[in-house]
Amino acid sequence: MAESKDVDTQSIRRPVQLTPMQVPKASDVLADDLRERILRGDFPEGTALPPERELVAQTRMSRTTVREALRILEVQGLVQIRTGRAGGAFVQTPGEESIASSVSLMIRGRQIRMDALLETREAIEPACAKLAAQYRTSADVERLELANDAIAGAGPLSEFLTANVEWHVAVAVASHNDLLNGFMLALSRAIYESTDNKGFIDDTVRKTTVKAHKSITDAIRNQDPAAAVRRMQRHVHSYAEAVLEVDERTAIQVTEH
Template sequence: MSSAESTSPAPRFETLTVPKASDVLAAEVRERILSGEFGEGTALPPERQLVEQTGLSRATVREALRILEVERLVEIRPGRGGGAFVHRPGRESLANTVRLVIRGQQIRLEALHETREAIEPACAALAARRRTERDLADLDAAHADLIGAGEDVPRFLRANIQWHNAVARAGGNELLIGFLDALSASIHASTDLERFMDARVRRLTARTHARITEAIRAGDAEAARRRMSRHVCGFARAAAEVDDRERLDLPEAGA
């Protein structure tokens, strides 16, 4: 044996991390849901069958189902006829996640307005290109409710959110719809808009909405983008004058 062979270091291996069986099962079911193999509302096999089919323990199967339930990919229904049912994530899942991030990270109100200023003009431009007659009807209905609110400021604010969300829906981009839903709700919940929305601001808002809707109806994407940009940027500046908080103070969900 040569001296080189006698002094060579012994082979070494890195520490291996073996995934838990419940994580492996949850990953397989997750992939089959997200790929579309399991459609919305599909009933997964009962626990006993899952145990038999996978060779895993009942505790492991239950843990995997709990993981998927927390991720909102399955809904566990108790009682006769119950079980685990597939729930494919939609834009409401995105909106809920964004709201949690905004609240959990204590996102600055300025940053929230900046995000809205970046995406809502794009929503308006897409709406001008893609809107349907149903979309235009939704915009008109929200605008009519906003006009009809009169001195009822809470009703005005609800109609205002409905109109902005209708613009996003008309654009047909699911990601933008979810983001705008969360942003609109968060701004509404965290800003003293009732103090801000006096009669003059309400009249100006109604006129601006009408002009943006006009551009969307005409299919003028650039005009829709430009008018929406002026609208949301002006709102952010005006709201900042009456609310100088730097961070959001959002209430509990459902509060």
């Protein structure tokens, strides 16, 4: 007896050494699993995941947990949740939208300055123009022209600005590179939102813009990447300079007060 007790004590006192383990949340585990399956293509786009109560039965988790997991996937843009009969969580592919929203969160959260935004645009958009010149379809060119026409015929400032964004987005689309496209969408929106209260856009600026766009569109139509890059670079750069100049003037005015 005493002997066996000693053995017991030893075996209890020297158990297997355990590392301080991590206990992930149940909802995260479920979300990770579902995400993996979705990305692997187990559920084709548009199909509905099992209803919540069904998932509860299958996973033996509570409905709260299941719902949290689905909510996570929804925020990440992997599913879209609809209510009502024949509702549920429908699989979708995360796209530009989700990138754009996270970019815009970072911009606001970090209070990224306008000049950084413009800098980034000067980096990305010429590349878009180059690729657009390489890969554009005739439909792309048409869209560019339509967008530029809309700019030329725009009335109030807000109309001009949205039409302007549309043209720049069209360039990105014509690059046929989803990633760049996503970046540009995010950027354009951010710049747009930070721009609308600055009133430096007069008729001259508008005309110059339309002209620049036209020449860039030409380069893209003619599949001339070099020209497209060069012209886009000039266009975006001069815009940036104009904005920053106004910014400075405003800052001085505020300072002088």
